[in-house]
Amino acid sequence: MAGTTTAARMAFGAVASSEDMNPEYDWEMFVVKEAGGYEHVQNIPQTHRNLRIYAHNSQQSNWYGWGYFNFNPGSGSGSTPSNTAGPGQYNAYGWSQGTSASYSNAMNPAVYDGCGYSNYGHIQVIDIFNYASTSIEKPWYSESQGGVGNATSYAIHSWASGHFLPGVAITNFNMYTNYGSGSTSYNRIMVYGWGGKL
Amino acid sequence: MSSNHAMILGEYIVNQNNYTSSFTFASIPTDYDVIEIHVAGSLTRDQDSGATGQTQYLACSIQDTHDPSSTGYTADVSRMHMSWQTNWRDQNKYSWAWRGSVANPIYFGYVPVNMQNNGSDTASKAFAVTFQLMGPNSGAPKQVFWRGTCSDSNAGSLSRKTQGCFGLDIQGNTTVRDWGKGPWRSLRMGLSNYGTYNAATSPTFKAGTVFQMIGYKGSGEGW
Numbered sequence: 158m159a160g161t162t163t164a165a166r167m168a169f170g171a172v173a174s175s176e177d178m179n180p181e182y183d184w185e186m187f188v189v190k191e192a193g194g195y196e197h198v199q200n201i202p203q204t205h206r207n208l209r210i211y212a213h214n215s216q217q218s219n220w221y222g223w224g225y226f227n228f229n230p231g232s233g234s235g236s237t238p239s240n241t242a243g244p245g246q247y248n249a250y251g252w253s254q255g256t257s258a259s260y261s262n263a264m265n266p267a268v269y270d271g272c273g274y275s276n277y278g279h280i281q282v283i284d285i286f287n288y289a290s291t292s293i294e295k296p297w298y299s300e301s302q303g304g305v306g307n308a309t310s311y312a313i314h315s316w317a318s319g320h321f322l323p324g325v326a327i328t329n330f331n332m333y334t335n336y337g338s339g340s341t342s343y344n345r346i347m348v349y350g351w352g353g354k355l
Numbered sequence: 356m357s358s359n360h361a362m363i364l365g366e367y368i369v370n371q372n373n374y375t376s377s378f379t380f381a382s383i384p385t386d387y388d389v390i391e392i393h394v395a396g397s398l399t400r401d402q403d404s405g406a407t408g409q410t411q412y413l414a415c416s417i418q419d420t421h422d423p424s425s426t427g428y429t430a431d432v433s434r435m436h437m438s439w440q441t442n443w444r445d446q447n448k449y450s451w452a453w454r455g456s457v458a459n460p461i462y463f464g465y466v467p468v469n470m471q472n473n474g475s476d477t478a479s480k481a482f483a484v485t486f487q488l489m490g491p492n493s494g495a496p497k498q499v500f501w502r503g504t505c506s507d508s509n510a511g512s513l514s515r516k517t518q519g520c521f522g523l524d525i526q527g528n529t530t531v532r533d534w535g536k537g538p539w540r541s542l543r544m545g546l547s548n549y550g551t552y553n554a555a556t557s558p559t560f561k562a563g564t565v566f567q568m569i570g571y572k573g574s575g576e577g578w
Binding site for chain 2: 180181183184204207223243244245246247248250261264265269284286287290292293294295296297318319320322323351352353
């Protein structure tokens with residue numbers, strides 16, 4: 158126990174232990190895969206409260222471009238359908254790019270991201286709350302970094318936020334860039350369920 | 356070292372519309388290094404005549420300051436401090452910070468969950484907030500930091516990325532200092548409302564909104 162804090166803690170009374178509360182373990186790995194130019198992840202288990210996606214999404218043709226995640230698209234290149242797409246926004250700030258890369262729309266068709274270049278750095282993290290629900294909105298947010306090279310250095314930080322509409326659970330998604338030239342030699346997708354089981 | 360790391364410690368799911376406007380996680384365990392509390396879902400608009408498009412907040416209080424009777428202890432909660440920030444694209448960056456005083460008290464940390472909460476309830480609204488409570492057994496003053504999102508299909512310009520923090524101002528007096536340094540005890544999260552609270556017209560959480568408490572264990576003894 159951390160030094161002098163016990164007395165101070167007990168002054169506020171005993172607190173129920175974790176054993177008494179019988180907690181369950183959190184987090185379950187759903188998917189780990191290499192990702193091509195238009196990667197489609199299907200059959201997401203509808204078992205957990207929230208969804209976490211980690212990704213490396215890069216392209217071969219250009220230092221800068223947009224990365225896209227579409228949810229419930231039904232294919233590798235499809236868009237988020239109208240029964241899922243809700244309001245959203247995004248912002249990207251990068252060296253030589255400034256803040257010109259930003260966009261907002263009441264019915265956001267995709268989760269946008271400033272994607273990386275080839276096998277240089279990029280990592281994106283997306284949380285979708287209540288992803289398996291058919292009755293409540295599904296707020297989400299995304300953050301990423303990318304584009305730091307070892308010859309010509311660019312750095313970009315992106316974030317996006319919004320929500321998906323209630324009524325349809327998130328069962329599949331795709332990932333690609335505006336050049337569609339991502340390669341399985343460096344792109345990766347990892348998907349976890351978290352927030353406990355339903 | 357403990358082999359377990361992330362545990363679901365508590366969960367509450369709102370089960371009906373137009374009924375629930377607040378929820379409290381009480382008796383937060385102290386034997387975890389980090390506690391995360393997640394709230395995600397939707398809410399109804401404020402129909403009070405005073406609500407004319409202002410920001411809707413989740414008003415948060417800690418350490419039983421919302422409910423002194425649970426411990427018999429009454430802290431001087433007028434001395435809280437807090438800050439929040441919202442971002443829409445690269446525009447509408449707005450932030451606010453305040454340290455309460457006897458003359459100008461604040462009793463809550465405020466978390467924006469809707470940017471114009473008098474719009475039609477037929478518009479799809481959503482919010483999510485992740486609170487992080489660090490080091491319950493540390494002797495340091497405790498502060499909650501959080502990040503989140505809110506959005507409303509009434510207009511794309513109502514989407515925000517949000518972040519901020521709040522805690523007790525330990526410079527207030529000895530009592531507040533002791534309470535502010537104590538282990539996490541409770542977190543109450545309630546929707547603010549204009550006028551007098553009225554279940555029929557004040558904002559409420561929609562059915563399916565989830566409150567969840569997750570503990571992350573490090574050494575097993577608490578931080």
